[in-house]
Amino acid sequence: MTSPDEQPTLAVSTVIFTLQPNDSATPELRIPLVKRIRNPFANQWALPGGPLAASEDLADSASRTLRETTGLEPRYLEQLYAFGDPARSPGERVVSIVYWALVAGDEAAQVFDSENVAWFRADDLPQLAFDHNLIVDYALWRLRTKLEYSRIAHGFLGDTFTLAALREVYEVILQRPIDAGNFRRTMEASGVIVPTGERLTGTRHRPPQLYRYNAEPESQGEFDLGPRSRPMLTVKETA
Amino acid sequence: MTSPDEQPTLAVSTVIFTLQPNDSATPELRIPLVKRIRNPFANQWALPGGPLAASEDLADSASRTLRETTGLEPRYLEQLYAFGDPARSPGERVVSIVYWALVAGDEAAQVFDSENVAWFRADDLPQLAFDHNLIVDYALWRLRTKLEYSRIAHGFLGDTFTLAALREVYEVILQRPIDAGNFRRTMEASGVIVPTGERLTGTRHRPPQLYRYNAEPESQGEFDLGPRSRPMLTVKETA
Numbered sequence A, B: 001m002t003s004p005d006e007q008p009t010l011a012v013s014t015v016i017f018t019l020q021p022n023d024s025a026t027p028e029l030r031i032p033l034v035k036r037i038r039n040p041f042a043n044q045w046a047l048p049g050g051p052l053a054a055s056e057d058l059a060d061s062a063s064r065t066l067r068e069t070t071g072l073e074p075r076y077l078e079q080l081y082a083f084g085d086p087a088r089s090p091g092e093r094v095v096s097i098v099y100w101a102l103v104a105g106d107e108a109a110q111v112f113d114s115e116n117v118a119w120f121r122a123d124d125l126p127q128l129a130f131d132h133n134l135i136v137d138y139a140l141w142r143l144r145t146k147l148e149y150s151r152i153a154h155g156f157l158g159d160t161f162t163l164a165a166l167r168e169v170y171e172v173i174l175q176r177p178i179d180a181g182n183f184r185r186t187m188e189a190s191g192v193i194v195p196t197g198e199r200l201t202g203t204r205h206r207p208p209q210l211y212r213y214n215a216e217p218e219s220q221g222e223f224d225l226g227p228r229s230r231p232m233l234t235v236k237e238t239a
Helices: A058-070 A132-149 A152-156 A163-174 A180-190 B058-070 B132-149 B152-156 B163-174 B180-190
Strands: A009-021 A027-035 A049-051 A076-083 A094-102 A117-121 A193-199 A209-213 B009-021 B027-035 B049-051 B076-083 B094-102 B117-121 B193-199 B209-213
Touching: A009 A058, A009 A132, A009 A152, A027 A058, A027 A163, A049 A058, A058 A076, A058 A094, A076 A132, A076 A152, A076 B076, A094 A132, A094 A152, A094 B094, A132 A152, A132 A163, A152 A163, A163 A180, A163 A209, A180 A193, B009 B058, B009 B132, B009 B152, B027 B058, B027 B163, B049 B058, B058 B076, B058 B094, B076 B132, B076 B152, B094 B132, B094 B152, B132 B152, B132 B163, B152 B163, B163 B180, B163 B209, B180 B193
Parallel strands: A009 A094, B009 B094
Antiparallel strands: A009 A027, A009 A049, A027 A117, A076 A094, A193 A209, B009 B027, B009 B049, B027 B117, B076 B094, B193 B209
């Protein structure tokens, strides 16, 4: 038993993924990190987060962190895991309940780095504070796994998108090239995306079709969203 | 921010599944519950658990609870979810990190009900304390989902088992009959179970073959075990 003054501190942190173009306009999977201003791990980068407020729900705390760090609302938010190794925080027992979130690339592109917040490539991080490298690795694994059997890619895109943009999300996250023809056939056969009837505006001779996700989240199948009575899925549905 | 004296209390609880024969020897999926002796919810049944000890890992706390409640070691143990609704515990903020576990039926059958611990059918529970009905429902859903794409059934069985016993696990948990021939073909083709070369001892003319799970847990595929560096899987491997 823990005596009251030995109660572990409870924190909520969030791994926030987005796709942002690099200098050559290729999207990269990135996460925002916050530079710590005090010990332990002063001046090291860490996941955004903090103590749980007294009357705040866990998911609300994760959303607040995301908003305060990036100015954005999550397109997708899900509980990842509770990390409680007694040695993960020197000098104090901290149990961190971690969420992972997706924000749309076009929204995230408008958010600039500040002195204490910067976006890093998810697969090329410095040594982070606490066990945060382990946490990001696990979140990356969860993201890649879910991409293959769910409509999670939606969280990176606007309400409408081209097949090429959708395929690019898969290629960047899974880190392998995907055949365009196979991808088109698989996606169209799945019924998960539907053509909007509109085309990308621009200067091209034959602009590509725009698609949207259909509005039946149940068709995503056996997709673990957390306890059913309070789904953590906050993907915005198109009209 | 939470001031130090408003820190939420952190608890670890465990949903412990087993298969136990009922009066007609048909296995039923059951969980042990503990009768609460103090408020809130005095005299109501609740999941076993308690405060996190100061230097105890989360999974170790769940194992300890399981041992103290049932006298058993888990065959399988996995983090389920952190439940933190501010209204879930009257008068005090409690965040519960919940694990789910499997114990083998033959071991659990030796554990008798005591005054304050009883085994209940998982799909026919009374009104439990806190949000524990919601928690059990979610654990049931996770169990059923994992049964279909992993070797989780192992956790209910001894080291060796007949195909009929394995199929019975699937039938009881999924609550539907499964064709014996199809099941045999699917299981044998999967390579996940292998014949031991031995047969069930007993009085039958042609006793059925015994199988065991093969010893390559990696072959279970994209099976979310928690962070990779510290798998929560504690299934005992056969020699």
